[in-house]
Structures are given as C-alpha cells and as structure tokens.
Amino acid sequence: MSMGKALHQMSASAERCAAGDGEAIVGARSDEARPTRHGTVGAGPNLLAQVLARENMQRAWKRVKANKGAAGVDGLDIAATGRYLVTALPTIRDQVMAGTYRPSPVRRVGIPKPDGSERELGIPTVVDRLIQQAVLQVLQPLLDPTFSEHSHGFRPGRRARDAVLAAQQYVQQGYRVVVDVDLEKFFDRVNHDVLIERLMKRIGDAGMIRLIRSFLNAGIMHNGVLAERERGTPQGGPLSPLLANVLLDEVDRELERRGHRFARYADDCNIYVRSRKAGERVMALLKRLYDKLRLTINVSKSAVASAFGRKFLGYELWQGPRDEIKRAVSYKAQATFKQRIRELTRRTCGRSMTELIEPLRRYMLGWKAYFGLAQTPGVWRRLDEWIRHRLRAIQLKHWKRGKTMYRELLALGASAKVARLVAANSRRWWHNSRLALNNVLTIAYFDGLGVPRLS
Numbered sequence: 001m002s003m004g005k006a007l008h009q010m011s012a013s014a015e016r017c018a019a020g021d022g023e024a025i026v027g028a029r030s031d032e033a034r035p036t037r038h039g040t041v042g043a044g045p046n047l048l049a050q051v052l053a054r055e056n057m058q059r060a061w062k063r064v065k066a067n068k069g070a071a072g073v074d075g076l077d078i079a080a081t082g083r084y085l086v087t088a089l090p091t092i093r094d095q096v097m098a099g100t101y102r103p104s105p106v107r108r109v110g111i112p113k114p115d116g117s118e119r120e121l122g123i124p125t126v127v128d129r130l131i132q133q134a135v136l137q138v139l140q141p142l143l144d145p146t147f148s149e150h151s152h153g154f155r156p157g158r159r160a161r162d163a164v165l166a167a168q169q170y171v172q173q174g175y176r177v178v179v180d181v182d183l184e185k186f187f188d189r190v191n192h193d194v195l196i197e198r199l200m201k202r203i204g205d206a207g208m209i210r211l212i213r214s215f216l217n218a219g220i221m222h223n224g225v226l227a228e229r230e231r232g233t234p235q236g237g238p239l240s241p242l243l244a245n246v247l248l249d250e251v252d253r254e255l256e257r258r259g260h261r262f263a264r265y266a267d268d269c270n271i272y273v274r275s276r277k278a279g280e281r282v283m284a285l286l287k288r289l290y291d292k293l294r295l296t297i298n299v300s301k302s303a304v305a306s307a308f309g310r311k312f313l314g315y316e317l318w319q320g321p322r323d324e325i326k327r328a329v330s331y332k333a334q335a336t337f338k339q340r341i342r343e344l345t346r347r348t349c350g351r352s353m354t355e356l357i358e359p360l361r362r363y364m365l366g367w368k369a370y371f372g373l374a375q376t377p378g379v380w381r382r383l384d385e386w387i388r389h390r391l392r393a394i395q396l397k398h399w400k401r402g403k404t405m406y407r408e409l410l411a412l413g414a415s416a417k418v419a420r421l422v423a424a425n426s427r428r429w430w431h432n433s434r435l436a437l438n439n440v441l442t443i444a445y446f447d448g449l450g451v452p453r454l455s
Contacts, residue, residue: 048096048211051134051137052134056137061082064078064129064133070123071107071123072125072129073107076126078126081126101131103125103128103215103218104127104128105221106123106218106219106220106236107122107124108122108220120234122235123236132238133238135212135239139203139208143242147252148253150256151249151265152263153264154242154266160314164315167263167272171307172324174274175261175307176307177305178271178304179279179282179283179304182297184296184297184298186266187233187234188234189295190232190247190295192231194293195247198246198247220234250289251269251289251293254289258285260282268312268313282304311333315327315329316330316331326375327375334383337367347393358450361451365452368452380454383454383455384454387451388443388451391446392441395441405423406423409422413440414439418439421436422437
C-alpha cells in the first residue's frame, strides 16, 4: 500500500466520523464561520477531523518532505517514515481522534551563534512534524486574521522586510527614539499554562487543545537523557511560530490600544516614540505586560536609544541627504557575511573553482535576497570587490607555479608583461590578486563562472 492510499483510507474514516457527529463535511465554509477580530474560532467542523482529512494530510506530507530536515529520536528519516506510515497511519489517526496520541520527545541540538553562544533547537520526529504541520494548516487560516497588523513574523504573505519598511516609515515621520526589546530565550521559556489559557480563548475545541498540550509536554532528549519539559516551545517544530504569535498578540493589542507605532517579528519588537522619556514609559509598560506572560526582557540586548544605529532584523537605519531615512545592512550582519565568505573561499579547501563557486553562489543569492532592501550601493561594490579579490587569489594558488600562471594568463588574453609580472611573484597570491590581474580575471570572467554580483 502506498502512502497516498493510506492517507485516502484514513481521511475517509475521519470524514465519516465528522458526519456521524452531525457536523459538516470537511472543507465546508460559510461567512458565518469566519472568526471575529479576537474571538473564538471553534465554529464549523471538528478541528481534528479537518487536521486528519486526506487533502490536508497530503499537503502536510508534501511540506514536510520539501523541508527535509533530520530524523528525530526514533532515528527515522523522511523516506523511512514514509514506509512506516503506510501501515501505522490508521492507528495514529485513531489515537489523535481519541486523545491518546503521545508525541515522542524532541531531539535537542545546538546551533552555534556568531557571538559564541548556542541557539537550542528541538527536532521532533518526522511523524510528529507531519501532525504539527497538518494542525498548522488548519489553525493558521483561522488564527492569522485575528493577529495585529504590526506583527510580521511567520505569517502568510508577510516577511521581515515588511517590518523593516514599517520601522523606516515611523522614523521618517519623526519618531526617532526606539524602544528595542529582545526577550530572553523566548522560545525556551514560554509558560505552557499561560499559552494554553490564551489559546483556549481563541479555539473552542477541546480535542485540538489537548493535542497541542501533548506536543508542549513532550520531553527533550539530549545525549540519551530524557528531560521533562514544563515550559518552552522549542524552535524546530512547525507549530512553535504560530503559538508564539498567539501568546505575544496580547502585547500587540495593548500597544495598539495606546496608539503606539511598532513593528514585531517573532520575539523582536521595536516601538518608535518621539522622546527618551516616552521611551522609558513604554519600556516600563512592556515589562509589566511581559511579566503577565511570565516572560523576561533581555536587559543586555534591549534599550531605549536613538533609532539610528540600532540593529533590527539585520538592518540599520541612517539619515541621508535632505533628512531622508535610508536602510543599510548592519555592521554585525556584514561581519557575519564576510566570515561565512571566508569559510567558503578558503585557499586550503582543495576544491576546484567550479566546486567552490556553487555553494558560494547559493549563499550570496540568499543573502542578497534578504538584504535587497539596503540602500547602500557603495557597500555592495566594496563587498563585490573583496569577494573577487579572494577568488583571484584562489585561482592563482590553483595554478601554483609561475610557469603555469604565465601560460594560463596568456591564454586568458593577458599581455606578456602582465603575465611575467604575476608569475614572478607566484607565491604572493593575495598581493598578486589585484592591480594588473584585475584586467585579466575581470568581472565578466567571474560572471561567466556564475559568481553573483551584490551591486
């Protein structure tokens, strides 16, 4: 039996169950079923039946496969889980509907951060990721319309660039003091009881609440040791971002009620005011609001300061001619970018130029796509020149001997004088990788190799 047939059989049973309870067939919608701005969204078919419907589960499986990802504590990767689900899926479905499904513990991994610390990720099993993704696909269309317009993180049709553009607009309007708030280990410190209480105000479905609670209570496995979990929604599961928005929307609504100008992306929130005194009042308000949610502001990363020079989602704002506010890549983001380029273009990597350029190309294109809002063409040009300088040095090292350099440079159209000059200093790769060599290994040469331009 294929995975598709298993999903088909499972969903047919789920739909019969829903119809037998006197509820509409999965997929039925009406204008009356649409949630109010901040009301409960339990109207309509049983939410668990919607989660387990064939079409929803198939979309969830496609998304989980597309995201790839590592195996959880059970050691089953995507392919192995697909084979397992062919026979296990009906049982899992019955357990979810009966409220007896128990997610496996998440596998804890640490992702190094530029400052030397680690970001903790919790990797659920592929089966649990499938169910979480299916739950997300049902809840997000219901909950997302109730969130604040100032919230931009992990929402359909919204991106980090929207938050950056909003921040720029507020500063341009004269709100040039920012209350920059960072929550201390937010995803690791979410209080389960507080979150479930906020969730119950929005979801009138006991089965769905019970399932979400079971995911929150799943323990953490690290180095073979199982630890119980009383708080936190570890990053790594599909549901965590949506649950974070549910919890933090309460703060958004209070800031809206008071008429503040702000932009939030996940746990990063910037509020823009006209004076430091007003900023201090807002900071005190936020501390009270977060205390109610049992969250803690990271004092070392939070501040009331000038909006210029403060990092927000990797960007900084600066004041251009005629008082125009412009966007730039933060110095920290530039430093992280250059460090990663150094790692990708080590002269001792032992790879050919073609093998080296492919991962470099992917990284540069992704970085350029994210920071494409930056209004600093001079920075882009300098970074491009620096990257090409490194690549020229690598090419010279690949040629190694002066005779090889001389021959290859002549083949590329260099004059005999330039070729001799470079070959005479065959071991000074970095020094040789500029000046005369720029006219041989040109920008067009690297374009032909597939090296992207930032500028």
